Amino acid sequence: MPNTAQNDDILGRARVRDNAELEAYYDDLAELDTGALWTVANSIEPWQPTPSSAPILWKNADLRSQVLRAIDLVRPEDAGRRVVYLRNPKRRDVSAACGWLFSGIQVMKPGERAGAHKHAASALRFIMEGKGAYTIVDGHKVELEGRDFVITPNGTWHEHGIAQDGEICMWQDGLDIPLTNALEANFYAVHPDDYQTVTLPLNDSPLTYGSPGLRPELDKWDKPYSPLLKFAWQPTYEALVKYSKVTDGSPYDGVIMRYVNPVTGDDPMLTMGANMQLLRPNEHTQAHRHTGNIIYQVAKGEGYSIINGQRFDWKEKDIFCVPTWMWHEHCNTQVGDDACLFSFNDLPTMRKLGFYAEQALVDNDGHQILSSN
Numbered sequence: 001m002p003n004t005a006q007n008d009d010i011l012g013r014a015r016v017r018d019n020a021e022l023e024a025y026y027d028d029l030a031e032l033d034t035g036a037l038w039t040v041a042n043s044i045e046p047w048q049p050t051p052s053s054a055p056i057l058w059k060n061a062d063l064r065s066q067v068l069r070a071i072d073l074v075r076p077e078d079a080g081r082r083v084v085y086l087r088n089p090k091r092r093d094v095s096a097a098c099g100w101l102f103s104g105i106q107v108m109k110p111g112e113r114a115g116a117h118k119h120a121a122s123a124l125r126f127i128m129e130g131k132g133a134y135t136i137v138d139g140h141k142v143e144l145e146g147r148d149f150v151i152t153p154n155g156t157w158h159e160h161g162i163a164q165d166g167e168i169c170m171w172q173d174g175l176d177i178p179l180t181n182a183l184e185a186n187f188y189a190v191h192p193d194d195y196q197t198v199t200l201p202l203n204d205s206p207l208t209y210g211s212p213g214l215r216p217e218l219d220k221w222d223k224p225y226s227p228l229l230k231f232a233w234q235p236t237y238e239a240l241v242k243y244s245k246v247t248d249g250s251p252y253d254g255v256i257m258r259y260v261n262p263v264t265g266d267d268p269m270l271t272m273g274a275n276m277q278l279l280r281p282n283e284h285t286q287a288h289r290h291t292g293n294i295i296y297q298v299a300k301g302e303g304y305s306i307i308n309g310q311r312f313d314w315k316e317k318d319i320f321c322v323p324t325w326m327w328h329e330h331c332n333t334q335v336g337d338d339a340c341l342f343s344f345n346d347l348p349t350m351r352k353l354g355f356y357a358e359q360a361l362v363d364n365d366g367h368q369i370l371s372s373n
Contacts, residue, residue, distance in 0.1 A: 014038040049291050049325035049357075053088045053098045055307035060128075060317035067105050067170060076114040082107055083173060086319065091178070098321035099293030100179035101272075101346055103172060108133070110166045116159035116191035121180040122269045123158070125150040125171045126297055126342050128317050132166015135159070137229050140205045141198045144171075147233030147299050149259060149276075149342065153225035153269050154180075157196055172297055172319060174344045176271050205229040209262050212239070219263065226261035226268035233299075237340065240278040244338075251366070252288040254279040254330070267348045274344040279303065279332035286366030287329040290358040292347040294322045301339025303332040309371035327361055327368055 016022070016038050029035050067084045076082045085104035086097040097103035106125075108114065110132060126149055127133065133144040138156045152158040162169050180186040201207070208216055209228040212235070221227040240255055249255040256277035259268055267273040276299065279285070287306070296305075302315035308326045322328045332339040350356040361368065 014041040051099075051323035051325055052090060053096070053293065053321065053323035054090045055310060055312065055321060055323060055326060055328075056086075056088055056097075057312040057314060057318060057320040058086050060315075060319075063105060064170075064317075067107050068168070071107060071109055071168070076108060076112055080117070081114055081173075088321070094178040094181065096178040098295055098323055099346060100176060100182060101293050101295055101321075101344070102175040102177040103295050103319065103321075105170055106160075106173050107168065107170045108160065108162045109168050110162050111164045113161040113195065114159055115194045116157045116196045117189060118155055118157045118191075119177075119180075119188045120154050120186045121175045121177045122154040122271050123152040123173060123175045124269070124272065124274065124344055125152070125160075125173055126299075126344075128170045128172060128297075130162070130167045130169030132163035133169040133171070134161055134163070135229070136161075136196050136198060137205075139196055139198055139200055140229060141200070141202055142205055142230045143203055144169075144230065145233065147237075147342070149231040149233075149236070149274060151226060151229055151268050153223075154271070156225075157191055159191075159195060174272065174295060176346065176349075179271065179346065179349065206232065210235075215262065221263050224270055226263070228262050228268070231259050231268075236276050237278075237300075240276060240340065241338075244278055244280065249278075249280075251286045252329070252360070253277050254283055254285055254332075269348070271349045272344055272346060273348045274342070277341050277343070279330060279339045279341070281337060282332060282335050284331040284367075285329050287327045287361035287368050288358060289325050289327045289361075291324050291355055292345055292350045293324050294343050294345045294347075296320050296322070296341050296343045299340040299342045301332060301334055301337060303330065303334070303339050305330045306368050306370065309368050311370055329361075329367060 070082050074082055083104040083106045088097050127144050127146050135142055135150055137152050137158045205228055240257060244255045254277050256275055259274045261268050298314050298316050298318045304311055304313040305328060307322055307328045312320050314320060
């Protein structure tokens with residue numbers, strides 16, 4: 001791979017030296033809403049992926065009190081959704097947390113309902129705390145508990161609420177709104193009745209499709225997303241623990257499993273994927289990098305990740321991001337217990353477009369050297 005510092009000296013890269021005559025030529029082209037490719041070629045065709053986001057850690061200890069303040073300041077029916085979004089300092093122009101991914105923390109109190117709407121962007125939820133939460137997706141009502149992973153695929157009517165006898169609930173929202181807007185493909189609609197009418201049995205989705213390795217004989221599901229809308233925490237964690245007994249795991253991600261559509265084996269939604277990974281006690285993975293952006297939430301335990309030479313110490317409910325093509329490795333600092341990281345990503349989009357690439361760090365025994373900054 002060429003050294004980008006030598007761009008001007010490598011044959012095949014733009015290295016035209018400007019002069020007065022060329023500057024006048026550029027001005028004339030601009031008048032016609034055109035331009036000379038060689039003036040922008042080196043910036044629009046980099047040698048390798050160039051991250052537009054910074055690695056960030058959002059600590060739950062800092063955020064939680066601020067998210068709770070919103071309960072007394074704004075009603076969900078006025079705000080649409082009572083969400084404090086996570087803003088990457090390098091992606092403020094598109095309100096993204098990392099790359100083309102949006103993330104926010106939503107909070108609701110007992111008895112509240114957020115009305116039904118739909119949009120072209122895909123969405124997901126990871127439940128952080130509380131009891132009594134539910135979501136309704138195209139008429140399927142599903143009850144939610146802590147650490148559950150829930151999908152609301154693009155184009156589906158969806159609404160959320162908390163039972164009257166429940167508790168204040170918080171969850172992370174993840175969407176591909178920035179990507180959908182960049183493609184100029186977004187739409188948004190409010191349900192004509194404000195809320196959906198539920199005629200299907202409660203929890204019909206997980207009760208029908210939530211048994212591992214089994215598919216209903218009468219199944220006729222034909223939609224491009226998973227019929228399983230909730231991936232419950234307990235069976236997910238149990239699957240990781242069982243798998244850890246028969247595998248060394250990934251050298252870069254530990255014991256990692258991917259959430260899938262139980263009918264097709266594909267990702268649950270078209271544009272975003274999600275994983276849960278387990279780091280054994282005191283496990284420290286090696287570093288790698290890949291195209292695609294990832295947002296992590298600590299589901300269990302504590303430790304740290306090194307992202308492009310910078311260390312980020314995390315504990316349960318913290319959120320952090322790894323931008324595209326940045327070296328990253330993870331470490332569980334606990335000696336007697338495992339740690340689990342939930343993550344969602346744009347890798348399905350990368351793979352469908354043929355853009356996915358991955359590289360392992362071979363220097364320093366596969367570990368990064370910490371930055372002095």
